[in-house]
Amino acid sequence: MAGKGLLLKADPIAAAFREEVKTSLAVAPRKPRLVGILATSSAPSKFYADFTRKQCEELGFDFVLKKTGAGDTGDLPEGDGVEAAIIEANDDPDVDGIMVYYPIFGHQQDHYLQQASPSVVSPYKDVEGLHFKFHYNLYHNIRFIEPQSLLTSGLPSGSSASVNGEDAPAGTVKSIIPCTPLAIVKCLEHIGVYNKILPYGDRAYGRTITVINRSEVVGRPLAALLANDGARVFSVDIDSIQEYTKRPKTSTAPRYNPRHVVHPSNFTLQECLSMSDVVISAVPSADYKVKTEWLKDGCICVNVAADKNFEGDVREKASMYIPAVGKVTILMLLRNLLRLQQYQSPHL
Amino acid sequence: MAGKGLLLKADPIAAAFREEVKTSLAVAPRKPRLVGILATSSAPSKFYADFTRKQCEELGFDFVLKKTGAGDTGDLPEGDGVEAAIIEANDDPDVDGIMVYYPIFGHQQDHYLQQASPSVVSPYKDVEGLHFKFHYNLYHNIRFIEPQSLLTSGLPSGSSASVNGEDAPAGTVKSIIPCTPLAIVKCLEHIGVYNKILPYGDRAYGRTITVINRSEVVGRPLAALLANDGARVFSVDIDSIQEYTKRPKTSTAPRYNPRHVVHPSNFTLQECLSMSDVVISAVPSADYKVKTEWLKDGCICVNVAADKNFEGDVREKASMYIPAVGKVTILMLLRNLLRLQQYQSPHL
Known part of the structure; x- marks a missing residue:
């Protein structure tokens, strides 16, 4: 042990956010529903989808997984099925968030979907923060956003950058980060x-x-x-x-x-x-x-x-080594989901 | 402000230790007495001595300052007076700690006293941690010491290094650090x-x-x-x-x-x-x-x-700049004084 850096598992970090998520969930207007769309048979994506389901069930979120892909027991037809599933989930008022699992090296179709889905998925359901407005904010260091500006076209209007406080200024909410x-x-x-x-x-x-x-x-x-x-x-x-x-x-x-x-x-x-x-x-x-x-x-x-x-x-x-962050990632996903549900509730 | 690092005054850091010192003082066997010996007319040393007095009075420590030096209203004779004062304070059972203020660039006599005082001053009254055994511990990364070993000659015996916990192992106390x-x-x-x-x-x-x-x-x-x-x-x-x-x-x-x-x-x-x-x-x-x-x-x-x-x-x-640490230094002095009083009480 002496001389070796610490091995830091992500569990205690995840635990703190699990408590935060539980607290937010307790005051949510309704049980949030996340639709996962597994557009790949890659092992890490499948693993991550299974892990998301487990966390959702444990904490009390609804998780619906729609699968496709060669040799899979998916319930989506090949090809356009994925896009159709995204559109359906986007139009369904009972769905609060949409998560598309891509392989890490996408083929042509995945590439198309990756380009298309942020334009199809409402920013209010974009738990991954892939929407153009969230991305724009991230790269422009704009941390807070007026919720209604998400629905307008063009650059995020009225968004405000603040380096003075962690809390969103009145009338704004935190932008969604991947x-x-x-x-x-x-x-x-x-x-x-x-x-x-x-x-x-x-x-x-x-x-x-x-x-x-x-x-x-x-x-x-x-x-x-x-x-x-x-x-x-x-x-x-x-x-x-x-x-x-x-x-x-x-x-x-x-x-x-x-x-x-x-x-x-x-x-x-x-x-x-x-x-x-x-x-x-x-x-x-x-x-x-x-x-x-x-x-x-x-x-x-x-x-x-x-x-x-x-x-x-x-x-x-290394003085510290964190071998994996997946457990924290899942909780960021659920945290984003809860925030989005909150952001859209005045508009429902 | 933007782009500039923080200016960090030591006050909030000192405040935390002031509370710790107050708590320890409340359970001290008696009001600790610190004797300061001002063997210099240098302005920083005088300033530091005045500041020590102020802190002592504010917190409820006894502070007795003995002064010497050309043109000063000192109560010590020139020359041997300083050494005599050190010896007297060391022999006085009512004195818990001795602090000698030297100029930063000492002349011959100061050098002699700096060498001599750690051998004259009991380690139990050495609030500055200048005693050979404390110094030895510091340079050898020995953090804990058996109190009785301070009274024996030779290298600190039975001292133990520990990197597992901040608390001193049973039978040991923390070594005194300058x-x-x-x-x-x-x-x-x-x-x-x-x-x-x-x-x-x-x-x-x-x-x-x-x-x-x-x-x-x-x-x-x-x-x-x-x-x-x-x-x-x-x-x-x-x-x-x-x-x-x-x-x-x-x-x-x-x-x-x-x-x-x-x-x-x-x-x-x-x-x-x-x-x-x-x-x-x-x-x-x-x-x-x-x-x-x-x-x-x-x-x-x-x-x-x-x-x-x-x-x-x-x-x-700089992202942060601390312009002075003197306020924290005084509290380390009083903290050392309280510790030394505690270390010697079973031996009184």
Whole structure:
């Protein structure tokens, strides 16, 4: 044990949010219903769908899973079935949230659906925060939104950025953030990477964080969230490294921007890792491993991929290692669901 | 305000310890008496002595100040008077603690007294933790001590190191740590530089800290304390830079040593600062300034000197700046006094 970093399971972090979700559920106008659409036979997606069902049943949410895919016992026809199911769930007033499970590497049809579903799914049912307006807010560091602006076209109108308080200003609600990036931020808050003494919206200031993966559902929104919270972020993809920061180094630029900027980095992965207080990896490959010897002594490592992206001896260098965040992700999903139900209730 | 780091006064940190001291004082066997011996006419020492008196009166401690020095209204004769006063206070059973105020740059006589007083003053009255056994413990990362071993000669016998819990194991008490370094550690704990999730004795693991000053009363014990708590420490003096760490980088050494090792560093001050999450400066000179442009963006700066060692724009780079720790130092002194009174009571 001596000299080895801590192995931190996500359970105690999830437990705190489970209590929050229970409390919100107790005052919900009705039992929230989540429709899961499993558009893939990939094992991690199936596992995640099963796990969602388990959590829903345990906590008292309605979960309806609609399945498709080759060789599956799905109840959806191939092809257009998925899109039809999305539209049906969107039109059904008894459905509060829609979650589509895609494989990590989508084929042509998945790609179409991924593009189409945010336009089909009402932002009020978008538990994954994929809708254009939520995405726009995330990348523009707009944290609060007027609920009625979700129904209008164009850019989110009347949304307000605030770095002064965690609570949404009157007349606004919190924007919806994708579940996995949000879960990772919550883990980092819990373990003290975010410093509560610093003002809300800047609590990761002073931290250098490498995010390995730049997908639209995990890596890119995560890098943006962390940079908007003040961190210096290296976003690492298979063919490039970018730096996200809201404190540009040029002497003419203002010292502090409300939102991050992105620019190409000349550092190698090894150089990024040697500077990083936190390393988050979400590479969907069993073969990909972050080299332990490249890590900064005492850094914090978070594995987000279904396969372990860190070597077995990672805790020889890391002060803390979080091997999985899925349990927190599910609770972010249910938290988003409850919020959306609340946001739409005055409009029902 | 936007873009500027926080200015953190030590008051709220001191307030927490003031409550702790009040609670301990309420159950003290008798009103503790501290004798201050002002062996200098230097302004910071006088200021500190006045401040100690004020705190003592406010909280209900007895404080007796004995003064000497040219042009002063001291009640001690020049020369041997100071040594005689130390001996007298040491022999007086009504005195619980002795504090000698030296100028920061001592002349010959001060040097003699600094050497002599720890041998004259009983460890039970050594509120500054200057006694050989306390110093030995500090540099050897021995956190707990058997009270009776303080009265025997030789190395502290039966002292035990523990990294498993913050509480002293049965039959032992906490070793006494010099007030200023201890106050700085407490400030770093308060603002989240120490991570409470990590085990006691390793909570600064992952932090890189530069300490500018290597005096025997502030910089060197501070560097040792921080390194013993897991930090990588650059100890900067006027003519050299050393690295203190308990995690040596050589592949043959164990990954984790119970106490720190010290080796010369080849880094320049600029390089050290560019890597440092925390910069602590205690240079007794109004002219000395840490260059803001050398600091890592988002670092934490702590000024310990009577004069400001940081430039006026330090918060353009620092996420937090603590301009002074004196208010916490006084409370560490009173906390040490109460502990020593408690340690000796079974022997009275």
